[in-house]
Amino acid sequence: MEEGIEVAVSTVIFALRHDSARDCTSLWMPLVRRVREPYAGRWALPGGPVRRDEDLADTARRTLVATTALSPTYLEQLYTFGRAERSASGPRVISVVYWALVRPEEAERGIEDENVAWHPADRPPELAFDHRTIVSYALWRLRTKMEYSRIAQAFLGETFTLAQLRQVYEVVLQRTLDPANFRRQVEASGDVEPTGEYLVGGRHRPPKLYRHREANDLADNGPLTGL
């Protein structure tokens, strides 16, 4: 009865990447260049229409892999944008937006060409549709959620040092943290456990390696755990 409404899924993907030009690590996200009108040539969030028999999160994962060849360590629904006058022309599109976190190794492997490229999350180029608002909301959610959950670990690999984990917080929250207090907080939280190994090859005293506690999830989504 309500023909002319399309449902699509877009995903804001975050990764920590080293900016060799400025010699600092910061938040980046992959964008794809639109090849069709409206907004042809503009950068946009990766995504695509929902298939008839596909769960929304699966659409997010599929389009994410199809456009960027990335596989996320964390994926969560962000918000559904559906303003009536949202797209300048064409049929009305309702966008269910997800946000995802990927590890640095993944971020290196990902496709990158004329039509897929990484951009700074806090200073994106001109974007199609209302994607600029979406990106800043995703960034806000990432920063907010970082304070009370363990999602920072999704940016890291199997094992990591506390300095690496701390750097994730520092880069995302854009402020320095006291190493001593950070250590105590993390150790007291029980979110990580020492592997017994040490990271060798560094320039200084070898730090302990830690791993994620398998027991608990990266974030508490209440009755929606697993959805």
Add this chain to the structure above:
Amino acid sequence: MEEGIEVAVSTVIFALRHDSARDCTSLWMPLVRRVREPYAGRWALPGGPVRRDEDLADTARRTLVATTALSPTYLEQLYTFGRAERSASGPRVISVVYWALVRPEEAERGIEDENVAWHPADRPPELAFDHRTIVSYALWRLRTKMEYSRIAQAFLGETFTLAQLRQVYEVVLQRTLDPANFRRQVEASGDVEPTGEYLVGGRHRPPKLYRHREANDLADNGPLTGL
């Protein structure tokens, strides 16, 4: 291209109501009885399909008024449910779910008949579709958000006493709060200001009346404020 997908909006509406049978105040929500298959006769969340030229939040407000005659003091998007095998039969439906808070006076005025009735939020009857999951998630979000925002005020009228505000917290969070500490916390937060008036007619010492601070919103939704 993706025909056969319908978009609908449902809303979980919460209000504090006095249960005269048990002589206590608790959380209630209005439900509507389904007249059509699937799940004909079952209780369900109020809602309806999205119109072509209508924003999602407007659909929520419109269907909310149409079915229950209630006007909410707080309305926020909750989550979008779109599992492929979600409805037992018929076309695939993607539900954008909102949650709303209404004042007690509103809750008294609302429609109530054979097909629209209030139910306890924590012990709902058998519900249609996956509405049971949706309700428990909405309840979880309400309780979580209550801890770090001012939404409790959305349950109350223009002016209120601190005891009334405290009761909102106690009923929703299901635990008692120390009146002395509660007073200090609320006063320090700057979320409310005294009107200078006192509530007379009570059985005991007349308490001060307070009102909401107009300046700030009931909740901080970051870059999405106003959407």
Add this chain to the structure above:
DNA sequence: GCAAAAGTGTTATATGTACACCCATGA
């Protein structure tokens, strides 16, 4: 040995919690 990061200890401050106590009103 020196520089630098890893890791430990100590203290000040802020915040949360428990509870004793006085105040003002209706009955």
Add this chain to the structure above:
DNA sequence: TCATGGGTGTACATATAACACTTTTGC
């Protein structure tokens, strides 16, 4: 005057933040 909720004061526990200090490595 008594019961009851309104409202204030205070002590204690815990969390946060700041920073001095020791340890262990590469060079």
